[in-house]
Amino acid sequence: MRVTQGTFSFLPDLTDQQIRAQIEYCLGNGWAVSVEYTDDAHPRNIYWDMYGAPMFDIRDAAGVMAEVDACRKTFPQHYIKVNAFDSTHGWESLKLSFIVNRPANEPGFALDRQEAAGRMIRYTTRPYATGRPEGERY
Amino acid sequence: MTQERAIPATESTPLDLDAIYRESRLPEALEALDRDLVGLAPVKRRVSEIAALLIVEKLRRSIGMQAEPPPLHMSFTGNPGTGKTTVAMRMAAILHGLGYVRKGQLVAVTREDLVGQFIGHTAPKTKEVLKRAMGGVLFIDEAYYLYRPENERDYGQESIEILLQVMENQRDDLVVIFAGYKDRMDTFFASNPGMASRVAHHVDFPDYGEDELFAIAEVMLERMQYTLSADAAAALREYIALRKAQPHFANARSIRNALDRARLRQANRLVAQRGTPLSRAALSEIEAADIRASRVFNAAVAS
Numbered sequence A: 001m002r003v004t005q006g007t008f009s010f011l012p013d014l015t016d017q018q019i020r021a022q023i024e025y026c027l028g029n030g031w032a033v034s035v036e037y038t039d040d041a042h043p044r045n046i047y048w049d050m051y052g053a054p055m056f057d058i059r060d061a062a063g064v065m066a067e068v069d070a071c072r073k074t075f076p077q078h079y080i081k082v083n084a085f086d087s088t089h090g091w092e093s094l095k096l097s098f099i100v101n102r103p104a105n106e107p108g109f110a111l112d113r114q115e116a117a118g119r120m121i122r123y124t125t126r127p128y129a130t131g132r133p134e135g136e137r138y
Numbered sequence B: 001m002t003q004e005r006a007i008p009a010t011e012s013t014p015l016d017l018d019a020i021y022r023e024s025r026l027p028e029a030l031e032a033l034d035r036d037l038v039g040l041a042p043v044k045r046r047v048s049e050i051a052a053l054l055i056v057e058k059l060r061r062s063i064g065m066q067a068e069p070p071p072l073h074m075s076f077t078g079n080p081g082t083g084k085t086t087v088a089m090r091m092a093a094i095l096h097g098l099g100y101v102r103k104g105q106l107v108a109v110t111r112e113d114l115v116g117q118f119i120g121h122t123a124p125k126t127k128e129v130l131k132r133a134m135g136g137v138l139f140i141d142e143a144y145y146l147y148r149p150e151n152e153r154d155y156g157q158e159s160i161e162i163l164l165q166v167m168e169n170q171r172d173d174l175v176v177i178f179a180g181y182k183d184r185m186d187t188f189f190a191s192n193p194g195m196a197s198r199v200a201h202h203v204d205f206p207d208y209g210e211d212e213l214f215a216i217a218e219v220m221l222e223r224m225q226y227t228l229s230a231d232a233a234a235a236l237r238e239y240i241a242l243r244k245a246q247p248h249f250a251n252a253r254s255i256r257n258a259l260d261r262a263r264l265r266q267a268n269r270l271v272a273q274r275g276t277p278l279s280r281a282a283l284s285e286i287e288a289a290d291i292r293a294s295r296v297f298n299a300a301v302a303s
Helices: A016-028 A061-074 B017-023 B026-036 B041-062 B084-097 B122-133 B156-169 B182-191 B193-198 B210-224 B230-245 B251-272 B280-284 B288-292 B295-302
Strands: A032-038 A079-086 A093-101 A109-115 A121-127 B074-078 B106-109 B137-140 B175-180 B201-205
Touching (some): A061 A079, A061 A093, A061 B122, B017 B026, B017 B041, B026 B084, B041 B084, B041 B201, B084 B106, B106 B122, B122 B156, B156 B193, B230 B251, B230 B295
Parallel strands (some): B074 B175, B106 B137
Antiparallel strands (some): A109 A121
16 A cells, blocks of 8 residues: 655656755755655655755755765665745744655555444554564655 | 657757747846856856857757767865855756756755764755755865765765765756865865866856956945945955955955955944934945954054
């Protein structure tokens, strides 16, 4: 099952040229771009790992693309996303975040039911992949 | 984001070199270079030669004659204060105007910005700088410090290797300009043949003559909104002749420092005279005494 989170996630995977154009747009707006990766893509997992520090004084997308490529080389079977942070007063939050790399095989999520007091049922989703330890999941 | 337009051209179609020339904002850039920089005739000639090459190359590319980008990495050699950084900035603007670099920023660095303190520190540091310079011009001042043959464990070599790789593989993304003293840069290139073969343009910056230095001083004063009295002008000419003969003379930079110190003395003089009415002209005029108080004159008397 294809993980859909972040911008463009219902579109086919972006090509490098499209990623570059998106980064160019972010830099044009003065946003700080950063690269993050994880192998636990649960939708409620907001703590992805940073690949290097956010890049604050980059002028051209080529610099960020180098970082994205380096991250892909290190973690070919991880989810990798590119974030753009807007530091404008009042915003101070991510303006854009999209996935640029995903594992070849995404097994998807299990739905667990827990029978609680009375006839109440609690539901939880659990990625099949997280059954294995970090780094061996995909 | 390439600007190349496919112009369907047959053998006989006249090509519009003039349009590209005007579009590139090159005439303005060259004129600004000529106007803002005193002297440096050989440098200006070299810059316009390089610009001509780039324009023709661009036209050739636009009709699909040869897609290989021309080699753009340069080396600027000359003594301190001869305008290497300033010309590099103009070069970045020219390259940007012609579309050879996408953003046109100039990132000026020295050895400290590229080379790390311990094993494994150099590569990330150099890559960080390269990332910032992508789409623009990387200006490496005193580049010969990167290579220290006397210490074989020096991390400079690692930085040079990363630079070489990027210079070769990402020619579209950035242009590298090396700068430094002529003789030491020659040694640097001689001991790094890989580097020498990738640097296409060598520009040598001559020292300024006394008249040129005086003209530079005038331009600087005008920008700072100061004027020289007639006596002060004579004193400054004398000062330049004396200073030039002394060690550690750094051309335009020495002149700038001398003027800054003259401003300091002028301000002191004005404060000391407070109580007397002060005219607008007096506030901007530098007197001969402000210049003659310099240590340079004393040294000349002493020796």
